[in-house]
Amino acid sequence: MGTKGIEIVGMDVSELIKLLNKAFADEWLAYYQYWLGAKVVKGPMKESVIAELTEHANDELRHADMVANRIIQLGGEPILNPKEWYDFTNCGYDAPTDPVVYEILKQNIKGEQCAITVYQSILEITHGKDPVTYNMALQILEDEVEHEEDLQSLLEDIEIMMKK
Ligand code: FE
Ligand code: FE
Ligand code: MG
Helix, strand or coil: CCHHHHHCCCCCHHHHHHHHHHHHHHHHHHHHHHHHHHHHCECCCHHHHHHHHHHHHHHHHHHHHHHHHHHHHCCCCCCCCHHHHHHHCCCCCCCCCCCEHHHHHHHHHHHHHHHHHHHHHHHHHHCCCCHHHHHHHHHHHHHHHHHHHHHHHHHHHHHHHHHC
């Protein structure tokens, strides 16, 4: 933990760490939802869907890494026990109980829309107060916006194909 780096944060650092831990729980649950979705998914254009889900799983894991590093920089501790993910999460977890492509895509689109809301809110809260967290949240938000669009285009393509 760097003392000057923490001193320049113009907001309640423990509140910020809590918000980041909530996002951290979201990222792990999103990672697992994508990773498992890629294993069980069935239906049209399965190979393209698996490729996209796998890519997104890797991105979510990278986001978890970024958020954990920032929590540690701020002198906090990332959630140590996965049991606590459910207590902290904003976006929850959607089990792929119906593994057909459209259902998996819809579940993950919902998750991305929640993630966009979460990072938009972190951006608003840290704006002008913590440029380092702000910059991190912006990088992650850019990925989440891309993820939502990727999944919605895939779903659109599958729907067009199914109508023929
Ligand atoms: Fe993410
Ligand atoms: Fe995402
Ligand atoms: Mg993608």
